[in-house]
Amino acid sequence: MNLLLLYLLLLKATVTSFSGLTSLPVVRNDLVLRYRVLTDRELNAAVVVGRTGPGPYGLYIVSVGYFVAGVPGAFCGYLALVTPAFLIVPILRYLGARARRPGVRSAIQAATLAAAGLIVASTVPLARDALTSAAAVAIAIASFILLIATRLDTLWVIAGSAVAGLVAGFLL
Amino acid sequence: MPRPPLRTLSALFARISNLTFGGGDPTMAALERELVARRGWLAPEQYGLAFGLARLTPGTNFLAFCAAAAWLLRGWAGALLAVLAASAPAAVVVVWLTYGYQVLKGNALAMGAIAGLLASAVGMMAAAAWHLVRPHVRRGAWLRALVLAGGSVALLLGVSMSPVAVLALAAAAGFFWRREEET
Numbered sequence: 194m195n196l197l198l199l200y201l202l203l204l205k206a207t208v209t210s211f212s213g214l215t216s217l218p219v220v221r222n223d224l225v226l227r228y229r230v231l232t233d234r235e236l237n238a239a240v241v242v243g244r245t246g247p248g249p250y251g252l253y254i255v256s257v258g259y260f261v262a263g264v265p266g267a268f269c270g271y272l273a274l275v276t277p278a279f280l281i282v283p284i285l286r287y288l289g290a291r292a293r294r295p296g297v298r299s300a301i302q303a304a305t306l307a308a309a310g311l312i313v314a315s316t317v318p319l320a321r322d323a324l325t326s327a328a329a330v331a332i333a334i335a336s337f338i339l340l341i342a343t344r345l346d347t348l349w350v351i352a353g354s355a356v357a358g359l360v361a362g363f364l365l
Numbered sequence: 366m367p368r369p370p371l372r373t374l375s376a377l378f379a380r381i382s383n384l385t386f387g388g389g390d391p392t393m394a395a396l397e398r399e400l401v402a403r404r405g406w407l408a409p410e411q412y413g414l415a416f417g418l419a420r421l422t423p424g425t426n427f428l429a430f431c432a433a434a435a436w437l438l439r440g441w442a443g444a445l446l447a448v449l450a451a452s453a454p455a456a457v458v459v460v461w462l463t464y465g466y467q468v469l470k471g472n473a474l475a476m477g478a479i480a481g482l483l484a485s486a487v488g489m490m491a492a493a494a495w496h497l498v499r500p501h502v503r504r505g506a507w508l509r510a511l512v513l514a515g516g517s518v519a520l521l522l523g524v525s526m527s528p529v530a531v532l533a534l535a536a537a538a539g540f541f542w543r544r545e546e547e548t
Contacts, residue, residue, distance in 0.1 A: 205529070207423070207424045207425070208423045208424060209423065209528070209529050209532060210424065211420070211422075211423060211424075211426070214490060214493045215497075217490070218521065218528035219528045219529060222527060222528055234483070237483045237486050237487075238463075238466050238479070238482075238483065238486075239463070240486045240489065240490065241482045241483065241486045241489075242459055242462045242463050242466060243459060244486075244489060246455055246458040246459055246462055247382070247383050247384060247455050247458065248383060248392070248427075248451070248452060248455030248456075248458075248459075249425045249426075249427040249428060249452070249455075250425075250493075251424070251425035252455055252456060252459045253459075255456045255459045255460060255463075256459050256460075256462070256463040259459075259460055259463045259464070260463065264460065267456070267459075267460045267463070271452070271453075271456045274424070274425060274428070274452065274456070275428055275448050275449070275452055276424070277422065277424025277425070277428075277429070278424055278425065278428035278429045278431065278432045278448050279432055279444065279448070280422050280423060280424070280429070281415075281418055281419060281422040281429040281430075281433045281436075282432060282433070282436050282441070282444060284418055284421070284422055285415070285418055285433050285436065295543060296540050296543070297421075297540075298421075299539045299540060299542075299543040299544065300537070300539040300540040301420070301421050301536070302501070302539055302544070303509075303513050303535045303536055303539020303540075303542070304532050304535050304536040304539065305497055306497065306498060306501060306509075306510050306517075306535065306539075307514065307516075307517040307531055307532050307534075307535030307536075308497060308517075308532065309493075309494040309495075309497035309498045309514045309517075310494070310513065310514035310515060310516065310517025310518040310521070310531075311517050311518075311521055311528050311531060311532070312491075312493055312494040312497070313491070313494045313514070313518050314517070314518045314521040314522050315490070315521075316487055316491055316494070317522065319486065319487055323480070323483040323484050323486065323487050324484060324487060325480075326480075328480075328481075329480060329483075329484035330484070332481050332484040332485055332488070333484045333485065333487040333488040333491075334488065335488070336484070336485040336487075336488025336489060336492070337487075337488035337489075337491045337492050337495075338488075339488075340488065340489060340492035341492050341495050341496070350485060350488075350489075351482060351485060354481040354482055354485030355478040355479075355481050355482050356478070356481070358477045358478045358479065358480045358481015358482065358484065359474070359477045359478045359481065360477075361477060361480075361481070362473075362474075362476065362477020362478075362480065363477070
């Protein structure tokens, strides 16, 4: 895939989202469904990679770029990740007061709720690909519960899931 | 307020951002301790403004926060250096981890562990969606949250509407349908 097109598609995903994984539906729509340069399994792996290391979860975009076009693709992903960050400076200078208006704030909240719905919708095909055994279903449910109900570091959830998968692979 | 040297500012963002696990929120909390409480470079109100506007800025909130906080301290040069320092080392780690995944995916032993990791990603995504919805699921706001989040699922899965269109539609709906405290 052309690197400029890859950058623009990833930029479209990051610039239309308001937090780390909310860009996922747009990425899947463009790269998995439309251009078919990424598989659901690779996208799922990119999410894991993005959450395994330090830094913001949005870094999964770098992994997506790598899956599509190697190191140059990862660089496109990185540029797409950091570009929107600088939009805050003009916002800080000129729009700070307006951003507190109830209508604008409410619109942003609604977009965030919609983003949550879009993440759920994106989870369905990924779950279909990843949850192919009882052990995998149990790992997914345990991860969900640990992440919403405890303050356990994500890294421990990831490490525990890898060990559980390894053990299940031996036993089953 | 003291004006930190660019090198010191970049080093701080690099150290905190690339050694804190768990995503942007814990990292922003760690930076609050350093920028406001320990060093006094930012007033609490400035931190609050950067934090709040980062939520409204498209893209990764945490990087927008870094740009805003550093811009308040050292202008455009500070913003550019802070964003690069906060993200470039972690991005290199991500590339190495992705390479490792590709190398190991042919190994039968590693496949079991990878299957566990992929399954946990499903749980993580569901948890991420819940974390976004949870603040809105309370008295007087749960119906709005249900309609907006549930409607988005239905529009994407049911009628294959594009995600960008769904977000725009939700934002327009949110502008007119406000929570009680927003009106």
